[in-house]
Structure formats: C-alpha cells, structure tokens
Amino acid sequence: MMTRFKLFLIVATLCCLNPLTAAAQSFYSQRGLGLVKYFVSGQSVGMGGVGLAVSDWLTVNYMNPAALVSLPVAFISGTFAHESLDLSGSGQDGAISNTNVRGFQFHLPIKKERISMAMGLTPYSSIEYSFKASHFLNNDRFTETLSGSGGANIAFFSLAVRPFKKLALGATGLLYFGNLRTIWRVVFDNNATLINTQQENTQSFTDTNFRLGFQYEIYKGWRIAGVYSPSVTLNADQTIFLRNITEFDDLPRQTIKLPASYGIGTAFYAGRKLLVGLDYYVENWSGIESDGFVNDSQRLGIGFEYSGRGTNINSNWFSRSAFRLGFYYRDLGLEDPVGESVTEVFGTVGLGFPLRWTASRVDLGLEIGKRGSLDSNPIKEKILRFTASVTVGEGWFFRRGRR
Numbered sequence: 001m002m003t004r005f006k007l008f009l010i011v012a013t014l015c016c017l018n019p020l021t022a023a024a025q026s027f028y029s030q031r032g033l034g035l036v037k038y039f040v041s042g043q044s045v046g047m048g049g050v051g052l053a054v055s056d057w058l059t060v061n062y063m064n065p066a067a068l069v070s071l072p073v074a075f076i077s078g079t080f081a082h083e084s085l086d087l088s089g090s091g092q093d094g095a096i097s098n099t100n101v102r103g104f105q106f107h108l109p110i111k112k113e114r115i116s117m118a119m120g121l122t123p124y125s126s127i128e129y130s131f132k133a134s135h136f137l138n139n140d141r142f143t144e145t146l147s148g149s150g151g152a153n154i155a156f157f158s159l160a161v162r163p164f165k166k167l168a169l170g171a172t173g174l175l176y177f178g179n180l181r182t183i184w185r186v187v188f189d190n191n192a193t194l195i196n197t198q199q200e201n202t203q204s205f206t207d208t209n210f211r212l213g214f215q216y217e218i219y220k221g222w223r224i225a226g227v228y229s230p231s232v233t234l235n236a237d238q239t240i241f242l243r244n245i246t247e248f249d250d251l252p253r254q255t256i257k258l259p260a261s262y263g264i265g266t267a268f269y270a271g272r273k274l275l276v277g278l279d280y281y282v283e284n285w286s287g288i289e290s291d292g293f294v295n296d297s298q299r300l301g302i303g304f305e306y307s308g309r310g311t312n313i314n315s316n317w318f319s320r321s322a323f324r325l326g327f328y329y330r331d332l333g334l335e336d337p338v339g340e341s342v343t344e345v346f347g348t349v350g351l352g353f354p355l356r357w358t359a360s361r362v363d364l365g366l367e368i369g370k371r372g373s374l375d376s377n378p379i380k381e382k383i384l385r386f387t388a389s390v391t392v393g394e395g396w397f398f399r400r401g402r403r
Contacts, residue, residue: 027087027129027379028342028371031292031334033180033256034127034151038281038299038330039063039102042079042389045365046350047303048326050277052265053225055168055215058352058361058391060105060118063263064213064227065158065170068107068116073359075107077391089372089379098128102387118158126151127180142188152178152205152234166217171210176234176258179204198243203254205236222268231260231288257288259297275305285333295341297333301326303348324350324365332371340376345369346383359393 029035040063044051052064060077061067079102087094103122110117130147155177160170185198211229218224234256263281270276279301285293303326308319326348334342346369354361364387371381 042363046324048301048328050303053267066168068160124152200241203236259284299330301328320354322352363389
C-alpha cells in the first residue's frame with residue numbers, strides 16, 4: 001500500500017514540475033492560436049482518439065466529464081508525448097522532434113459510482129514555427145526571420161453525477177491561459193550604416209469557458225455520448241517591443257475568438273472482449289472570425305480494443321491487458337497561404353498493461369500519419385507521435401468493515 005502511494009506521488013510531482021509547453025512544431029501552427037490539440041485519454045490514443053462514449057474503470061476521460069462516475073477510487077493520470085515530423089515541399093526538407101508533458105488529471109470519487117470530481121492541466125494549442133529568407137537592398141544583403149512560439153493551456157475542474165442507472169452527466173469549468181509571441185528580425189550582413197531591427201509582439205490572455213457532457217447506456221455494453229462547449233472570446237493584453245528603440249505596453253486589448261464545439265460518439269462490446277468505438281467532433285470555426293481558420297474543423301475516428309477484462313489482481317497479465325487499433329481523419333478548418341484546406345490522416349496502435357496493483361495501468365499509443373498534401377498544400381508533414389500515460393489508483397476515505 002505504501003509503495004503504491006509513493007508511485008501516486010511521483011506521478012503527481014513529475015506532472016507538476018514539467019511546464020506545459022508546445023508539444024509539436026509545424027508549418028501550419030502559424031495561424032491564430034496555432035494547432036488545436038484533441039485528447040480524450042491515454043486509452044483513446046491507440047483507438048484513433050475515440051473515447052467520448054467509453055466508460056472504463058481505469059481511464060480518466062478529459063473530453064467527456066460524464067465518464068468520470070465510472071472510476072471507483074482516487075486516480076492521478078499523467079501523459080507524456082514524443083513527436084517527430086519530417087517536412088517536405090517548397091524546395092526544402094527538414095526534420096523536427098519534441099518531447100513534453102501532455103497534461104495530468106486528478107480524480108476523486110465523492111460518492112462511489114454516483115458523484116465524482118476531477119481537476120488538472122492540459123495544452124489546448126501550440127505555436128512553433130520559424131521562416132528565414134535572404135534579400136538585397138541596394139546591393140546590401142540582409143536576412144529576414146519570422147518566428148512564433150507559445151500557445152494556450154487549460155486548467156479545468158470537472159464534476160460528474162449519475163442521476164439514473166443508465167445516465168451519467170458531467171460539466172467541466174475551463175480556464176484558458178497562455179501567451180502568443182511573434183518575432184520579426186532583420187539583420188544586415190556587411191553594412192555598418194544600416195541598423196539591425198527586431199520587433200516582438202506578445203499577447204497574454206486568461207479567460208473562462210465550460211464543457212457539458214453525457215453518456216447513456218442504451219443496452220448493456222452499448223453507450224452513446226455527446227459533449228458541447230460554447231464559443232468564447234479571450235481578452236488579450238498586447239505588448240510590442242522594438243529593440244534599441246522603445247517598448248509599447250499600454251495598448252488596447254486584443255480579442256481572440258474560439259469556436260463553439262460539439263461531439264457525438266458511440267461505443268459497444270462486440271462479444272465480451274472486443275470494444276468498438278466511433279466518434280465525430282466539430283469545431284465551428286466558420287461561425288467566428290479567426291486568422292486562417294475559415295472552415296469547420298471536423299474529426300472522424302474509429303477504434304477497437306481487445307481486452308481480457310480481468311479486474312482482479314490475481315488475474316493473469318494477458319487478461320488484464322488491452323490491445324488497440326484505430327484510424328482518424330481530421331480537417332483542421334485551416335486554409336494554408338494559397339487557400340487550400342489542410343487535413344490530417346492517421347493510423348494508430350496501442351497497448352494497455354497493468355502495474356502491480358489492481359487500480360493502476362500504463363497506456364502506450366503510437367500514431368503514424370501525415371498533415372497536408374503536396375498536391376494542394378505547400379508543405380507535407382509526415383508525423384510519428386508516441387504517447388505514454390500512467391494512471392495510478394488509490395482507495396481513499398472508504399470505511400473498513402468492523403470486526
């Protein structure tokens with residue numbers, strides 16, 4: 001018991017000490033708030049991101065708070081991700097890799113399988129790009145660089161209830177915070193009379209929103225689910241710094257609009273051991289004005305999980321493990337600089353295996369796919385993303401029976 005509690009604390013410490021920074025770098029992160037991430041749970045990664053209607057007793061579901069009532073004990077879940085990108089197009093090739101914390105959640109049952117709460121941190125979007133080009137001005141050669149970094153994170157608090165046996169409801173309060181930074185730099189090669197310049201634009205913001213979710217069991221082993229979040233306008237403080245000249249920090253506040261979003265899903269057991277899930281998720285970018293985002297972002301995923309469904313510590317390793325497979329397609333809602341939509345296509349595989357204790361599991365997921373196409377976009381990105389989630393459970397506040 002003490003060893004498990006130590007592991008619980010280690011996972012919590014690792015998640016809190018590592019900042020939530022950009023977990024990806026991409027040519028297509030230069031618009032608006034950058035690339036918006038989609039994450040349901042560590043289990044869902046190997047299932048094509050499917051999980052709105054999945055209610056697993058070892059899975060802390062971030063996207064649909066209604067699923068939390070299925071968790072019988074206190075859990076902490078930390079997620080870590082490594083991503084590698086190969087970029088090609090426009091006469092240039094490149095390779096980028098990044099490893100970071102993807103977020104963490106803490107869950108606590110208030111009334112077992114009736115009322116639950118959860119809180120945590122997760123990244124919402126990331127910006128990470130850099131462009132460089134050389135030019136001439138009156139025979140003087142100079143280098144121009146444009147780069148961007150930052151993004152948005154979310155701190156959240158979720159509450160879930162089960163008013164009836166087959167129905168679960170949940171609500172999540174969202175606190176957006178972060179900053180966006182753009183740097184434009186001009187450096188002259190060999191002219192002492194021309195001054196190198198640099199302009200830095202920084203936007204910092206904090207604002208709130210919410211998400212609602214439900215799960216309903218139509219028949220035993222078959223659930224449907226839905227989530228909804230309204231649009232929100234983030235009020236951002238803006239600072240402009242001109243190197244060697246001045247800094248402007250008393251500027252009018254800027255607004256950053258995020259769209260309303262909704263998702264529907266279903267999950268059912270085909271037999272006792274095979275779980276099948278299907279999710280459809282939409283972000284209504286066409287309903288707001290945002291730099292580069294003009295179409296609705298649509299995501300369609302399908303996933304499978306084969307598990308022995310063993311729940312006892314004396315069950316063998318295989319019966320307590322899960323093997324996953326999935327696929328998803330996503331239109332980012334983004335138009336690249338030449339006016340063509342940008343899409344993603346990914347295949348996924350995953351594995352979930354138990355730790356020593358009954359209520360603890362490691363979920364591994366591998367996603368392989370591409371973003372953009374050279375037939376319609378300037379850059380094609382081949383992506384390999386590895387995700388690892390550690391979920392540790394501990395029974396708290398439950399009274400033992402008297403002898």
